[in-house]
Amino acid sequence: MTVDLTIFTVRGDQLMVLLVERGLEPFLGRPALPGGYVQKDETLREGALRELGEEAGIDGGRLHLEQLGAYGDPRRDPRGRVVTVAYLALGPDLPDPVGGTDARRAYWASASQLANDGMDLAFDHPAILAEALEEVRRKLEYTAVATAFCPEPFTLSELRAVYEVIWGQQLDPSNFRRKVLNTAGFVQPTGEQRLPPTGRPAALYRRGNAWLLNPPLLRGTGYVT
Amino acid sequence: MTVDLTIFTVRGDQLMVLLVERGLEPFLGRPALPGGYVQKDETLREGALRELGEEAGIDGGRLHLEQLGAYGDPRRDPRGRVVTVAYLALGPDLPDPVGGTDARRAYWASASQLANDGMDLAFDHPAILAEALEEVRRKLEYTAVATAFCPEPFTLSELRAVYEVIWGQQLDPSNFRRKVLNTAGFVQPTGEQRLPPTGRPAALYRRGNAWLLNPPLLRGTGYVT
DNA sequence: AGATGTTTAAGTCAATATGACCTTTAGGGG
DNA sequence: CCCCTAAAGGTCATATTGACTTAAACATCT
Numbered sequence: 001m002t003v004d005l006t007i008f009t010v011r012g013d014q015l016m017v018l019l020v021e022r023g024l025e026p027f028l029g030r031p032a033l034p035g036g037y038v039q040k041d042e043t044l045r046e047g048a049l050r051e052l053g054e055e056a057g058i059d060g061g062r063l064h065l066e067q068l069g070a071y072g073d074p075r076r077d078p079r080g081r082v083v084t085v086a087y088l089a090l091g092p093d094l095p096d097p098v099g100g101t102d103a104r105r106a107y108w109a110s111a112s113q114l115a116n117d118g119m120d121l122a123f124d125h126p127a128i129l130a131e132a133l134e135e136v137r138r139k140l141e142y143t144a145v146a147t148a149f150c151p152e153p154f155t156l157s158e159l160r161a162v163y164e165v166i167w168g169q170q171l172d173p174s175n176f177r178r179k180v181l182n183t184a185g186f187v188q189p190t191g192e193q194r195l196p197p198t199g200r201p202a203a204l205y206r207r208g209n210a211w212l213l214n215p216p217l218l219r220g221t222g223y224v225t
Numbered sequence: 226m227t228v229d230l231t232i233f234t235v236r237g238d239q240l241m242v243l244l245v246e247r248g249l250e251p252f253l254g255r256p257a258l259p260g261g262y263v264q265k266d267e268t269l270r271e272g273a274l275r276e277l278g279e280e281a282g283i284d285g286g287r288l289h290l291e292q293l294g295a296y297g298d299p300r301r302d303p304r305g306r307v308v309t310v311a312y313l314a315l316g317p318d319l320p321d322p323v324g325g326t327d328a329r330r331a332y333w334a335s336a337s338q339l340a341n342d343g344m345d346l347a348f349d350h351p352a353i354l355a356e357a358l359e360e361v362r363r364k365l366e367y368t369a370v371a372t373a374f375c376p377e378p379f380t381l382s383e384l385r386a387v388y389e390v391i392w393g394q395q396l397d398p399s400n401f402r403r404k405v406l407n408t409a410g411f412v413q414p415t416g417e418q419r420l421p422p423t424g425r426p427a428a429l430y431r432r433g434n435a436w437l438l439n440p441p442l443l444r445g446t447g448y449v450t
Numbered sequence: 451a452g453a454t455g456t457t458t459a460a461g462t463c464a465a466t467a468t469g470a471c472c473t474t475t476a477g478g479g480g
Numbered sequence: 481c482c483c484c485t486a487a488a489g490g491t492c493a494t495a496t497t498g499a500c501t502t503a504a505a506c507a508t509c510t
Contacts, residue, residue, distance in 0.1 A: 040306055174490090178468090195477070198485050203487085426506065465498080469493090474487100
């Protein structure tokens with residue numbers, strides 16, 4: 001039993017995923033999702049949080065962490081039967097390649113670039129990553145999970161940028177604002193403002209208490225790019 | 226490693242879930258979800274399909290089967306660490322309590338009744354069942370999964386009954402029809418008709434090729450009961 | 451045969467949500 | 481003081497939804 005982590009963050013205009021360079025056989029030297037064996041006395045979630053710290057140097061306390069699913073093809077690991085439980089972790093712009101306590105290198109990679117260049121990840125990690133990406137894209141529609149990518153407090157433009165980066169399409173700023181503000185509990189105003197490099201000050205918000213968006217925020221045809 | 230199955234079907238006006246009476250310790254005699262150990266050379270899905278046949282006598286070939294998630298609390302099984310992967314299986318009115326090849330009794334139980342009477346299921350199966358139920362309710366909204374409960378061909382009233390039973394609320398027949406027929410690929414007409422016990426003949430449909438409903442069919446306020 | 455009951459099918463209409471687009475506001479810099 | 485930029489707020493045609501009404505197609509009863 002192992003857990004594997006798909007850790008996403010938004011940096012600039014890119015969705016990044018955290019990869020490690022494997023320091024052990026099999027797949028030595030190949031990029032892979034961080035992960036490791038589950039210990040006897042911990043829950044799967046605890047194991048995921050522990051690996052988050054050990055392999056990525058990230059404190060999972062402030063991250064959104066949810067289970068993606070179990071992957072158990074008997075041929076997925078050349079060593080024999082290893083079932084892995086994949087977790088999805090989402091956070092605001094996270095610290096740089098914090099090499100884990102394990103000596104291997106850890107770094108952020110562009111998710112879209114990985115998808116294009118054919119990702120040569122170890123094990124069945126390409127499939128896990130693909131499912132994770134699809135899950136995030138879908139969840140943006142009908143949950144308020146996008147706020148997990150924004151350091152608080154945040155502006156509506158920052159929140160919109162999360163959608164635009166992950167969906168790969170521009171959204172109308174005005175319609176986006178209307179939709180978010182009309183959805184009770186999506187965000188809550190702090191009353192504060194922040195000055196952008198240029199332009200009018202932007203109001204600041206925190207995450208609201210709502211999780212499900214009803215009706216959802218659909219990535220319909222409302223794009224510009 | 227085990228797999229556990231939450232098998233739902235609609236019978237009349239009730240959502241039923243398949244339970245077995247445990248024939249082994251621990252929890253001997255207690256109701257539980259069907260399931261069992263995963264074998265070394267099979268995928269998780271294959272294991273689920275095999276247990277479907279062995280414990281419930283059901284041919285999984287025509288069922289909708291999807292993974293729910295892994296449950297791995299180290300205290301969930303008194304025997305020690307057993308991680309289980311829960312699967313969700315959905316099908317049209319399935320054969321009666323087909324006692325499995327294992328000698329234990331297998332039977333259909335009302336899902337809503339279980340939820341009320343406080344279900345004394347073995348292990349963490351109450352939690353698994355609760356999550357499965359919530360998953361089905363949510364998936365009805367934004368996927369065409371409801372058709373998995375209808376034997377083909379089916380009428381729109383039969384499809385609507387699935388929603389009504391699982392959501393526990395009446396839907397407006399006319400608005401439901403409009404929504405389903407306007408959603409490309411949800412259902413496809415066969416051209417055939419069927420006579421109800423009384424009343425106008427109903428057109429028959431098969432499942433369409435669409436899986437995601439866009440926009441979703443929300444369980445808003447549109448109820449009558 | 452014709453009236454009646456029942457269920458499916460189809461239509462109406464106001465309220466709401468969406469997509470596309472425009473205008474105003476509030477800053478900083480020249 | 482003017483200009484540029486991004487945020488904020490508004491307009492309007494269109495699409496969708498919810499509530500409700502009407503028509504059609506069968507079986508049965510009288």
